[in-house]
Amino acid sequence: MSTLKIKQLIMACSLGVMAASSQSYAQGQAFPTKPIRFIVPAAAGGPTDIVARMLAERMGQSLGVPVVVEAKPGAGGNIGADFVARSEPDGYTILMGTIGTHAVNQTLYKNMSYDPIEDFEPVSMVISYPLVVVSNPKLPVKSIAELIEYAKQNPGKLNRASGGSGTSMHLSGELFNNMAGIQIQHIPYKGSAPALTDVMGGQADLAFDSIVIAKPLIEAGKLRALGVTGEERSDALPEVPAIAETLPDYAMTSWIGVLAPAGTPEDRVLALQQEIAKALADEKVANHLKSLAAEPVGSTPAEFKAWIRSETDKWRPVILETGASVG
Structure with missing residues (x-):
């Protein structure tokens, strides 16, 4: 599924998703009541960090609690992703995942400490670029x-x-x-x-x-x-x-999205997804991202999960064909 198709689908069903999120949010336990940790699996100053901070600022204003961005770089994002996978599944520790942490590393790395599918609850794809x-x-x-x-x-x-x-x-x-x-x-x-x-x-x-x-x-x-x-x-x-x-058929588009640890209650996943959608709908945020060639997406959890699976299938043969490998 292309990014454009994802965006069109989101536009068609966004009101329903927001309503379902609000209803689930209201029925569940109060959330959030304390700061949220936003883990970035890359060094500060990079694209994942920049987008995370932009999103965290807007979400913090809306939620009324601090959303703290914390960088945990190394091993192609595996260190930060593993940290979130092993965190309490309560919605208070979330990951800014990437094409690397969730579509590439399981093929590229010989030994993985986490499962990118089983150990996470996809929340929302944020941008493509x-x-x-x-x-x-x-x-x-x-x-x-x-x-x-x-x-x-x-x-x-x-x-x-x-x-x-x-x-x-x-x-x-x-x-x-x-x-x-x-x-x-x-x-x-x-x-x-x-x-x-x-x-x-x-x-x-x-x-x-x-x-x-x-x-x-x-x-x-x-x-x-x-x-x-x-x-x-x-x-x-x-x-x-x-x-x-110059090189016909060459194309590569990256993406960034938010994920929570597996087992995070559905109402909290939906509450986070709702806040991400609101942040990306903010004209100032959207225009800033677009000025930097980053296209706001804001998918549902189900759409993001399907996207991760499709990207994994896309890049597995490329990695195997090129012989790229990390011990």
Whole structure:
């Protein structure tokens, strides 16, 4: 199911979902009565952290309790995800999950401490977004075509930083390598912020990363944009070509969503989903996200669960075909 179809379905049934959420919320035990912990499985300053803080601020205002964002980076998001999976299923500890923690890592990692399906209750998909390929301005390439040609002429010379193994930043690069017939070495970091810092400093050559945090660095001339990973150009960077314009059929769209530990009462899951939907419906929040190429979604728990399963099925063969693996 495409993001567009999800959005259309949400628009059609949003009033019913909100009503059902409110009724369930009223019937259950009072919630929340204390601060909510929002766990981000990536380093502070990255796209997951930025979106979590934006959402937490709006939810906190509506709920009347603090929504505290706490970063627990490492292992491609597995550390933070495992922490939430083992937390009390009461709705007070929730996860900002990613394509890595819930659709990729179970295939990429040989040993997983949590089950992305059985150990969580999906709450809502929050946003979807394309990535942008950025390089150090001193790298002698100015387009995707030149990057591919340079990589072929200099085998083993180039490397690419990412926000961690199993992230969309990692897998988008693996897909690019595979489709272009090149090999750009992957270097995982504990988040987008440190990865892009090293690209700017010349310790890494390039990165596939979120437009959310790369755009201001591109505009400041600290990074050079080579291409975006969506099927088409992004409104946030309209002058930057889609990779597919050079490499037909290449497409990669990342996403972020909220999940609670398995066993969290349904009324609390629905209460959280309702607050997320309200936050994303806020014009200021929606416009800010769109300005950064992040498309607000706000799905129901059932829709998000189906999306996770479809994304898992999509990326499993890509990982196996590229040979990407983490011990």
